[in-house]
Amino acid sequence: MTWITEPLTHTFFRHGLAAGVLGGALCGLVGVYVVLKHMSYIGHGLSHAIFGGAAAALVLGWNFYLGAGAWGVLSALLINAVSRRRTIGADAAIGVITTASFALGVALISSVHHFAINLEAALFGNILGVTTSQLLVLCGVLAGVVAVITFRYRQLLFATFDPEAADAYGISSRSADTVLALMLAATIVSTMQALGVTLIAATIVIPAVIARLITDSFAKMLVLSTAIGAVAGAAGMYVSYYVDVPPGAAIVLMLAGVFAILYVVTAVTARRRLQALGTLDAHTDVAGPTVGADRA
Amino acid sequence: MHHPILELSGVSFTYGNGAVLRDVDLAVREGGFYGIVGPSGAGKTTLLRIMEGSLRPARGTIDRRVDGRKEPRLAVVPQLEAVDWTFPITVEEVVLLGTAGNGRRLPWATRGMRDQARTVLGQLGIGDLATRHIRNLSGGQQQRTFIARALIRKPDLLLLDEPTSGVDVATRHDILHLLHELNHEGIAIVLTTHDLNAVAAHIPMLICVNGRIVAEGTPEQVLTTDVLRDLYGADMVVVNREGMILVGDAFGATVDPHERATHAEGTPAAHFGQIPPHEHGKDADHVHEEVEAGP
Numbered sequence: 001m002t003w004i005t006e007p008l009t010h011t012f013f014r015h016g017l018a019a020g021v022l023g024g025a026l027c028g029l030v031g032v033y034v035v036l037k038h039m040s041y042i043g044h045g046l047s048h049a050i051f052g053g054a055a056a057a058l059v060l061g062w063n064f065y066l067g068a069g070a071w072g073v074l075s076a077l078l079i080n081a082v083s084r085r086r087t088i089g090a091d092a093a094i095g096v097i098t099t100a101s102f103a104l105g106v107a108l109i110s111s112v113h114h115f116a117i118n119l120e121a122a123l124f125g126n127i128l129g130v131t132t133s134q135l136l137v138l139c140g141v142l143a144g145v146v147a148v149i150t151f152r153y154r155q156l157l158f159a160t161f162d163p164e165a166a167d168a169y170g171i172s173s174r175s176a177d178t179v180l181a182l183m184l185a186a187t188i189v190s191t192m193q194a195l196g197v198t199l200i201a202a203t204i205v206i207p208a209v210i211a212r213l214i215t216d217s218f219a220k221m222l223v224l225s226t227a228i229g230a231v232a233g234a235a236g237m238y239v240s241y242y243v244d245v246p247p248g249a250a251i252v253l254m255l256a257g258v259f260a261i262l263y264v265v266t267a268v269t270a271r272r273r274l275q276a277l278g279t280l281d282a283h284t285d286v287a288g289p290t291v292g293a294d295r296a
Numbered sequence: 297m298h299h300p301i302l303e304l305s306g307v308s309f310t311y312g313n314g315a316v317l318r319d320v321d322l323a324v325r326e327g328g329f330y331g332i333v334g335p336s337g338a339g340k341t342t343l344l345r346i347m348e349g350s351l352r353p354a355r356g357t358i359d360r361r362v363d364g365r366k367e368p369r370l371a372v373v374p375q376l377e378a379v380d381w382t383f384p385i386t387v388e389e390v391v392l393l394g395t396a397g398n399g400r401r402l403p404w405a406t407r408g409m410r411d412q413a414r415t416v417l418g419q420l421g422i423g424d425l426a427t428r429h430i431r432n433l434s435g436g437q438q439q440r441t442f443i444a445r446a447l448i449r450k451p452d453l454l455l456l457d458e459p460t461s462g463v464d465v466a467t468r469h470d471i472l473h474l475l476h477e478l479n480h481e482g483i484a485i486v487l488t489t490h491d492l493n494a495v496a497a498h499i500p501m502l503i504c505v506n507g508r509i510v511a512e513g514t515p516e517q518v519l520t521t522d523v524l525r526d527l528y529g530a531d532m533v534v535v536n537r538e539g540m541i542l543v544g545d546a547f548g549a550t551v552d553p554h555e556r557a558t559h560a561e562g563t564p565a566a567h568f569g570q571i572p573p574h575e576h577g578k579d580a581d582h583v584h585e586e587v588e589a590g591p
Contacts, residue, residue: 036380036383036384150403151401151402151403152401153403154392154393154395154396154400154403155396155397157385157389157393157396158393158396161380161383161385161390161393162374162379162393164345164350164372164374164378165348165350165372165374166350167348167349167350168348168349168350168370168371168372168455169370169371169372169393169394169396169397169449170396170397170398171396171397173350212384215384216384216385216386216429217384217385217386218383218384218385218389219403220384221384
């Protein structure tokens with residue numbers, strides 16, 4: 001068991017492990033809504049958009065969370081508003097907003113040479129350099145997101161599943177979308193320094209996708225995705241420690257590996273079930289019921 | 297005469313490129329049963345979504361407290377094609393969503409809410425499917441699941457978008473029968489449909505829409521060649537036989553070519569292809585025979 005306890009003797013590893021577990025759990029939890037609302041592209045774009053705010057905060061000497069947070073909230077609301085418009089494609093409009101914001105961040109940081117190191121940290125994350133205050137912010141955001149999801153569970157579920165009908169049932173789909181966008185922005189801002197802009201989207205999307213492959217229940221998917229994110233965060237840290245791979249990359253590669261294995265397993269299982277049904281039909285010479293059989 | 301529970305006055309709507317609806321005046325009455333008919337792109341679904349409150353009109357007003365009365369409780373049943381069937385949710389969970397607007401903060405449903413959901417599912421004949429994932433249902437069961445979600449809300453007004461689209465003849469018959477039963481229990485119903493013969497002809501009041509209200513009235517009043525020409529911009533043939541109305545296009549385009557060749561030109565059978573069953577149980581072949589026996 002020393003392979004587990006030995007890295008824990010280092011403060012940087014303990015902080016990194018805590019950031020990996022908390023950040024992984026947070027991303028996994030919020031990721032369920034992102035994936036089920038088919039917002040994966042928005043999650044990816046928003047992380048790039050917030051990079052502009054982070055860069056501006058760095059260059060102007062503002063507090064990181066203030067700059068990136070305000071930028072993130074504004075970007076999230078703007079993306080949310082653009083997504084509701086039908087005059088231009090939402091994906092195109094989001095692409096313009098997020099890449100322009102990302103380019104602004106790169107330009108700002110590149111203009112000040114001694115910030116080049118921060119550019120790399122912001123892009124790829126620096127989980128081993130996570131401070132106690134950053135961990136406290138992560139804890140705070142995770143607690144806030146859990147509270148919102150707990151006390152608005154049914155409303156958020158309705159607005160995620162059937163946003164068109166939500167208003168008629170007394171649930172404002174607009175406010176639900178805003179809450180989800182703000183939770184996503186807070187998740188990205190609080191995990192950006194640990195995981196990096198380029199890897200956050202993967203840690204948001206992959207745990208939820210894995211959980212979806214395992215369960216058909218929304219509540220179980222929330223729990224599973226959170227747990228998968230947390231376990232991947234911890235496992236990624238250990239892999240990084242022993243294999244000498246950047247922690248962010250190790251976390252994402254582990255998640256991707258699990259997804260690939262599960263995808264193949266579920267596909268093979270489904271195929272076997274279908275074949276078994278086919279065999280049954282052939283033996284009994286009866287056209288067995290099929291899913292949605294009477295749908296045209 | 298029942299009093300109105302929802303009134304639209306001078307309502308216009310646009311998605312950005314020209315008006316989809318223009319100057320719509322409409323009243324939905326307590327316990328009424330309305331079908332919105334019209335060609336594709338006529339604004340049927342838009343009108344329904346304005347009624348439910350998910351779209352705001354560019355101009356005009358919607359009054360949900362007509363004459364200061366209590367606002368009617370709405371419930372919406374979406375088009376089956378619009379539902380994400382891969383979403384991880386069971387039949388019972390869908391039904392319980394109907395109570396999501398009741399202000400309860402805790403995430404889990406109470407025993408009373410679950411009992412209520414099971415009761416509604418039982419009434420609709422799908423009580424044994426409560427724990428099943430929504431993907432693993434037939435089209436009729438899927439439609440009943442969403443009707444159950446609406447009923448658990450105890451609505452005054454039920455809005456349905458193309459409830460018979462994409463289902464087979466028997467299921468369509470069952471759904472129409474169920475809606476008539478709910479209407480007899482006092483629930484006002486508004487649905488959209490593009491099916492004049494199998495659906496619209498069996499609905500007490502029709503609202504003909506094509507960017508505006510073209511006509512409004514009973515099937516006997518509005519399913520006429522003049523109104524349909526105005527509505528669809530094409531000549532159509534209407535046969536009203538012993539209270540049963542059948543509509544076909546003037547060129548007999550809905551008829552199977554092989555079948556059309558077997559009928560004398562100009563007879564009703566030459567205009568009507570697959571004749572749907574009557575709402576009250578006549579099967580398709582029987583109805584077809586009646587038409588063939590016509591003048």
